[in-house]
Amino acid sequence: AFTVIDDSINNxxxxxxxxxxxEFTKKNVWGYYAPKNTNTKNIKHxxxxxxxxxxxxxxxxxxxxxxxxxDFYNFKIEPEINKWYVWHSGLYxxxxxxxxxxxxxxxxxxxxxxx
Numbered sequence: 001a002f003t004v005i006d007d008s009i010n011n012x013x014x015x016x017x018x019x020x021x022x023e024f025t026k027k028n029v030w031g032y033y034a035p036k037n038t039n040t041k042n043i044k045h046x047x048x049x050x051x052x053x054x055x056x057x058x059x060x061x062x063x064x065x066x067x068x069x070x071d072f073y074n075f076k077i078e079p080e081i082n083k084w085y086v087w088h089s090g091l092y093x094x095x096x097x098x099x100x101x102x103x104x105x106x107x108x109x110x111x112x113x114x115x
Contacts, residue, residue, distance in 0.1 A: 002029075005029065005107065008061075008084075009027070009029070009059075009109060012059065012084045012086070013057075013111075013113065016057070016086050017113075017115065019115070021115065022113050022114065022115045023113065023114050024111055024112070024113055025054055025112045025113065025114055026049065026052075026110075026111060026112035027109065027110075027111045027112075028047075028109065028110045028111070029107070029108070029109045030107075030108055030109075031063075031105060031106065031107055031108070032095075032104075032105070032106040032107075032108055033103070033104070033105050034095075034100050034103070034104040034105075035100070035103055036100055036101065036102050036103050037099060037100060038099065038100045038104070039097075039098075039099055040068055040095040040096065040097060040098055040099075040100060040104070041097045042094040042095045042097075043094060044092040044093065044094045045092065045093070045094065046058075046089060046090055046091060046092050046093070047089040047110035048089045048090040049089070049110075049112060052112055054112045054113060054114050055112070055113050055114070055115065056088065056089035056090065056110070056111065056112050056113075057086060057087070057088065057089060057110075057111050057113060058086070058087055058088070058089040058091075058108070058109060058110045058111070059084050059085060059086045059087070059108070059109045059111075060077075060084070060085050060106050060107065060108045060109070061081075061082060061083060061084050061085070061106065061107045062079040062080065062081050062082075062083070062104075062105075062106055063081065063082070063105040063106060063107055064081065064102065064103055064104055064105045065079075065081055065102065066079050066100065066101075066102070066104045067079075067098070067101065068095060068096040068097075068098045068100065068104065069096045070085070070093050070094070070095060070096060071093060071094055071095075071096050071097075072087070072091055072092065072093045073091075073092060076096065089110055089111075
C-alpha cells in the first residue's frame with residue numbers, strides 16, 4: 001500500500017547520495033497533520049539517534065499547499081508541495097509558527113544509512 005512512498009524515498013536517496021549503493025539500517029516515516037486553523041507553534045527538536053555512527057538524514061515533503069514552512073536556526077524551508085527537503089538529522093527545527101489556513105499535511109522521515 002505504501003510502495004509509492006517507499007519508491008519516492010529510495011529515489012530521493014539515490015539522487016541525494018549520487019549512488020544506489022546504500023542501505024537503510026533504520027528508517028522511520030510518519031505523517032504530520034494539522035487541521036485548518038491549527039496553531040503550529042512547536043518546540044525545536046531533531047531526529048538524531050544517539051550512539052549511532054552511521055550517516056543520519058532526515059527529510060520532509062509538504063503534501064498540501066501551505067504558507068507555513070519549517071524553521072531551522074539559520075534558515076527556513078519555503079514549502080513547495082511534492083518536493084523533498086533533506087538535512088542532517090542533528091539539525092534542530094520546528095514547524096513555522098502560525099495558524100494554518102487549510103489542512104496541513106507533511107510526510108516526514110528520519111533515517112540511518114550505510115554507504
